[in-house]
Amino acid sequence: MAITVPRPKLSWFERLYLPAIVSGLIITLRHFKNMILGRTKVTMQYPEQKWDSAMPDHYRGAPALVRDESGRVRCVACQLCEFICPPRAIKIIPGEIPPADRFAKVEKYPNEFDIDMIRCIYCGMCEEVCPEQAIFLRKDYAITGLTRAEMVHDKQKLLEIGGVMHGVVLKWNERK
Amino acid sequence: MSFLIITSLIKIIGIVFVVILPLVSYSVYAERRVSALIQDRLGPNRVGPAGLFQPIADAMKFLLKEQLTPAHVNKFYYYLAPCLAMIPAIMTIAVVPFGSTLLGVPMVIADINVGVLYVFAIASLGVYGIVLAGWSSNSKYPFLGGVRSSSQMLSYELSLGLAVIPVFLLVGQLRLTSVVRYQIEHGWMIAPFMGDWTSPAKWLLTIPMWISFLVFMIAIFAETNRLPFDLPEAEQELAGGYHTEYAAMKFGLFFLGEYAAMITGSAVLVTLFLGGWHLPIPSWRGSFHWVLVDGSAPGWRGIAGGLFNIAIFFAKLIAVLLFFIWVRWTLPRFRYDQLMRLGWVFFFEIALVNIFIAALIIAYFPTS
Secondary structure (H helix, E strand, O other): OOOOOOOOOOOHHHHOOHHHHHHHHHHHHHHHHHHHOOOOOOOOOOOOOOOHHHOOOOOOOOEEEOEOOOOOEOOOOOOHHHHHOOOOOEEEEEEEOOOOOOOHHHOEEEEEEEEEOOOOOOOOHHHHHOOOOOEEEOOOOOOOOOOOHHHEEOHHHHHHHHOEOOOOOOOOOOOO | OHHHHHHHHHHHHHHHHHHHHHHHHHHHHHHHHHHHHHOOOOOOOOOOHHHOOHHHHHHHHHHHOOOOOOOOOOHHHHHHHHHHHHHHHHHHHHHOOOOOEEOOEEOOOOOOOOHHHHHHHHHHHHHHHHHHHHHHOOOHHHHHHHHHHHHHHHHHHHHHHHHOHHHHHHHOOOOHHHHHHHHHHHOOOOOHHHOOOOOHHHHHHHHHHHHHHHHHHHHHHHHOOOOOOOHHHOHHHHOOHHHOOOOHHHHHHHHHHHHHHHHHHHHHHHHHHOOOOOOOEEEOOOOOEEEOOOOOOOHHHHHHHHHHHHHHHHHHHHHHHHHHHHHHOOOOOOOHHHHHHHHHHHHHHHHHHHHHHHHHHHHHOOOO
């Protein structure tokens, strides 16, 4: 069934069209003026201004390894994150801590720990699964690189991003 | 004789390469920047201070891009079209007086006695560029753009030509320098009462002059394919219209040609209605009177006056260009039948009747 759309009845003043043009021009001029005077809020100018300060604590950025208060890499190379990782971005080669070491009772440490940031989907499962609170998703989001190899974060890079984290896992304390 | 040739060459090179082409690229910049500000954005602000080098970056991009020619085009006309879009737009500026005199040299490239006829003849050639581009591209959207352009030109060229007739009824000459001279002596065309505040005839003349001015301006909008009359290149309907199949500098030429046409259109508008390079300076020395500043004074005062006139002309030109940009980012595009109706049913008749009104006023008040 055809629907007839009723056309509004315009007065001769409205049909003149020119007053509407003028009022339109005034509207755009007002926007222009407010921009010139800096009254309009505009887009954030990204590389100079960033969201970083406004980012919530639960933000899931690049995963990173952390050290504890005594400078030990918290990771004990249990490889749970490697197994849980949905896109299989994590590769761990475990090593054994020599008996003479201060933390010999930890037994294992990651000899190599690579996260392929091209594969990583920032899901945070590694952080969730980690029994040692050794891997965290930090607030870094602009992960760039010129080659695929550059996009693989190795252990050193991951520790650099991670820094020191004070946590509740204290079972490797010497006094325990 | 050789003096004439040398000064003409200097004027041509100066106007084309020092004024028009930079003005074209910076009107593109102004277009982007003003549109952004109107739409509460910032626009290009990265290349150079406040993005002022953006036109240079754009030109580099156009020049360095691959010169792609689609296989299905008619090569000769395909290459010819961009030139035809650019050249007439620049050629038109030749007869427009852009200043009084500088060191005794009149600031107009060719002061010919058919001035405005030359403008209309050459400016209309620009549409061939568009039609040829649309036709030679062998593709449906460009073709539709070309067809739209030609019919749009047909409907607006008439009112464009008729709208200026009252001006020439008043001036009695087609030479554009004479039009400016007349406006200096009798007041600008949009304010014919300026010279003589008490004469009722001058006040009456304001009505047909304003009608002329508005019709001419709207026809210039249509002639230069500016919104609200940019149907030949409607991005949303025609995927860019006549220049869809063009890339790199060939597209750039269409783009620049459009802006060059806009500049020449505004230049003609300024010359015919807004007093050209003339700006009266009020003076209270002795009694109140208007002082005419031009390049006729001896010594440095003449040079300063000539430069002042040139500056005034381009200031008016830029003001009109900014108005063009302002209108573009305010009004929506007309539907095609509305455009045709507007051209044939309204502006044609208005311009025609306007000629008689102006002629009657001039006939009944012969002194004006």
